[in-house]
Structure formats: C-alpha cells, structure tokens
Amino acid sequence: MGHHRVAVTGERIDLAAIAAEVGDAEHGAQVIFAGAVRATNDGRRVKAVSYDVYSPLAEATFGEIAREAQARCEDPLRIVVIHRRGKLELGELSVVIGVSSPHRSEAYEASRYVIEQLKTRAPVWKKEHYEDGETEWLRGHALCRHG
Secondary structure, three states: OOEEEEEEEOOOOOHHHHHHHHOOOOOOEEEEEEEEOOOEEOOEEEEEEEEEEOHHHHHHHHHHHHHHHHHOOOOOOEEEEEEEOEEEEOOOEEEEEEEEEOOHHHHHHHHHHHHHHHHHHOOEEEEEEEOOOOEEEOOOOOOOOOO
8 A cells, every 4th residue: 555645725835845755765757737827818918816615525635536547556645736716926836736656657558647637626726817907717627516
C-alpha cells in the first residue's frame, strides 16, 4: 500500500515540500502537476480566480481518487493532492498533485488519472474575475446529477 495525503488549504502551496513528501528512495519516478491561475480563458482577460470548496467532501473525494489511482497500479505509489480555496491572483497555484512510483509510466498515469477525476468529481467551484470588472462562475462539479 502507498502513502496518500490530501488537503484543501487557504495557504500558498509549497512545491518543494510536496516533492519532498512524495520522495522515496525506492521510487525512481516523481511527477509533480501544478495548475496555476492563467491570464486568459475563452478569449477573456482574467485578473483573479476564486475557488469555493466544501473541504470535508472535497478531501474525502480526493482521498477516494488517490485510492483508485493506487488500485490501478501494482507498485506502491506516494500521492499528495492539495487544492487551494479563496481568491487567487494570476500565477498562483490552485492545485498540485505529486506522485512517485518505482517507474515513470505509473507515476505519469496516476497523476493524469487524479487530475482528470478531480476536475469532474470534486466539489470545487471556480469563479473567474475579469479585467473588465465582470465575474463568472464556470461550469464544474454538480452537487446533484439528474437523469
């Protein structure tokens, strides 16, 4: 069994700390995915993004996703998933996923699985703040799914 840690935080994410946490002398591969607030989206200039997160459910979902990623791999993985909440400025990291594995293919696959699942399943809502003063909630996780 591997090591998994997940969290939602209002603090800046420390990439070096995550790299150190997933580091393991038995693991030859380490993948760090970092998602940052970008300056444009759909042709609009963005000045900031706000994330509204229901932390208990988000952390439970992140943990479930990390366990699923581990179940897809025979080798033990070390996985850390950290997501920000609150208002973030351009360039700030909103989500970081760190994965280490004995082999690179498993580390890449697990990292990709975690971010793709997080984007569709996690109770995280994103509001963009545009340079023209307008704001918009972007489509994301739905609390209820109707047939």
